[in-house]
Amino acid sequence: MKVFVTGGAGFIGSAVIRYLISDTDYEVVNIDKLTYAGNLESLKCVAGSSRYCFEKVDICDRAALDELFKKHAPQAVMHLAAESHVDRSIDGPADFVQTNIVGTYNLLEATRYYWQGLPEASKAAFRFHHISTDEVYGDLEGTHDLFHEKTPYAPSSPYSASKASADHLVRAWQRTFGLPTLITNCSNNYGPYHFPEKLIPLMILNALDRKALPIYGAGNQVRDWLFVEDHARALHKVLAEGQVGTTYNIGGHNEKTNLDVVHKLCELLDELCPRAEGGTYGELITHVKDRPGHDVRYAIDASKIQRELGWVPVESFETGLRKTVEWYLNNQEWCRRVQDGSYQRERLGIKE
Numbered sequence: 001m002k003v004f005v006t007g008g009a010g011f012i013g014s015a016v017i018r019y020l021i022s023d024t025d026y027e028v029v030n031i032d033k034l035t036y037a038g039n040l041e042s043l044k045c046v047a048g049s050s051r052y053c054f055e056k057v058d059i060c061d062r063a064a065l066d067e068l069f070k071k072h073a074p075q076a077v078m079h080l081a082a083e084s085h086v087d088r089s090i091d092g093p094a095d096f097v098q099t100n101i102v103g104t105y106n107l108l109e110a111t112r113y114y115w116q117g118l119p120e121a122s123k124a125a126f127r128f129h130h131i132s133t134d135e136v137y138g139d140l141e142g143t144h145d146l147f148h149e150k151t152p153y154a155p156s157s158p159y160s161a162s163k164a165s166a167d168h169l170v171r172a173w174q175r176t177f178g179l180p181t182l183i184t185n186c187s188n189n190y191g192p193y194h195f196p197e198k199l200i201p202l203m204i205l206n207a208l209d210r211k212a213l214p215i216y217g218a219g220n221q222v223r224d225w226l227f228v229e230d231h232a233r234a235l236h237k238v239l240a241e242g243q244v245g246t247t248y249n250i251g252g253h254n255e256k257t258n259l260d261v262v263h264k265l266c267e268l269l270d271e272l273c274p275r276a277e278g279g280t281y282g283e284l285i286t287h288v289k290d291r292p293g294h295d296v297r298y299a300i301d302a303s304k305i306q307r308e309l310g311w312v313p314v315e316s317f318e319t320g321l322r323k324t325v326e327w328y329l330n331n332q333e334w335c336r337r338v339q340d341g342s343y344q345r346e347r348l349g350i351k352e
């Protein structure tokens with residue numbers, strides 16, 4: 001099995017590639033443009049594998065994609081390349097429209113062109129797996145409601161609107177052209193190699209630097225947290241066994257407010273890396289003005305993937321968060337190189 005993974009240098013894409021190389025016999029072609037969020041240093045442990053290769057390509061470049069299909073002849077595409085940070089989508093939505101919508105369209109067309117030329121048996125076995133977010137469903141009002149696969153789309157931010165558009169395109173390419181697609185919509189991920197603009201790594205690294213821990217508003221936004229390695233396992237399950245043309249929601253059964261998450265992180269840091277100068281990390285928490293359009297609650301009903309494919313998360317929030325904090329404490333060099341920008345400078349050939 002040879003699979004294209006787009007966005008494989010990102011947080012989830014790199015977890016998927018590490019999993020596919022270590023736990024399966026798949027060959028993986030990592031297709032990534034290397035934006036600020038792409039970090040090949042997250043793939044050091046697989047870079048030497050004969051089953052892994054990297055292609056620096058923008059998914060908006062149709063000619064380059066056609067070349068890649070010709071060169072590698074994959075049996076599946078796992079599409080994770082995206083602009084993924086909500087705050088950035090508010091500051092500048094253009095890149096989100098370009099990569100998440102136009103890029104997905106390009107990738108679908110390049111895939112369709114290649115797929116149409118395959119022999120019938122290979123055509124039937126081919127899969128295009130689009131990796132999406134629960135944010136396409138918008139906000140949950142009731143405290144007991146859950147997003148299920150038929151929940152109507154109601155995205156709130158430019159990021160979630162662009163992902164919703166991509167989901168619609170993928171569905172249309174299945175209905176109209178018969179491309180064998182799968183869609184997964186997942187809740188908030190956390191874990192090792194997470195770029196420190198997102199809540200959990202930002203709070204860990206700020207705390208270690210004794211900087212303020214900024215919480216939007218009262219911090220009562222509820223998210224359903226999933227350990228990234230559980231997500232990678234779920235994606236492989238869906239790719240290998242999922243029913244074509246359908247959607248699977250993936251979630252961690254871990255609903256927490258942002259404030260709870262940050263308090264829990266501070267407690268773990270107090271235990272694992274106590275402040276030499278005294279005091280607790282919780283003292284660094286500060287509340288800042290909330291961002292516009294901030295959804296209050298997301299929560300996933302992940303019973304379909306459990307029922308049909310037998311997937312359940314291995315990590316609880318407690319075990320996953322402890323592993324995450326330990327990883328950041330033990331991988332300060334990876335963090336330093338992201339924080340000072342050297343992970344990007346070197347690959348651009350710029351001397352320190």
Ligand code: NAD
Binds near residue numbers: 080
């Ligand atoms: P990320 O921002 O960490 O990584 C995105 C990767 O895509 C980067 O390596 C970047 O270089 C690459 N990329 C961006 N534009 C590209 C382009 N035009 N061509 C080729 N590569 C490009 O994102 P992530 O957190 O790993 O998320 C991966 C996918 O999973 C996204 O589609 C996201 O919407 C989805 N998702 C994320 C979460 C989450 O909590 N992080 C939850 C559910 C779904």
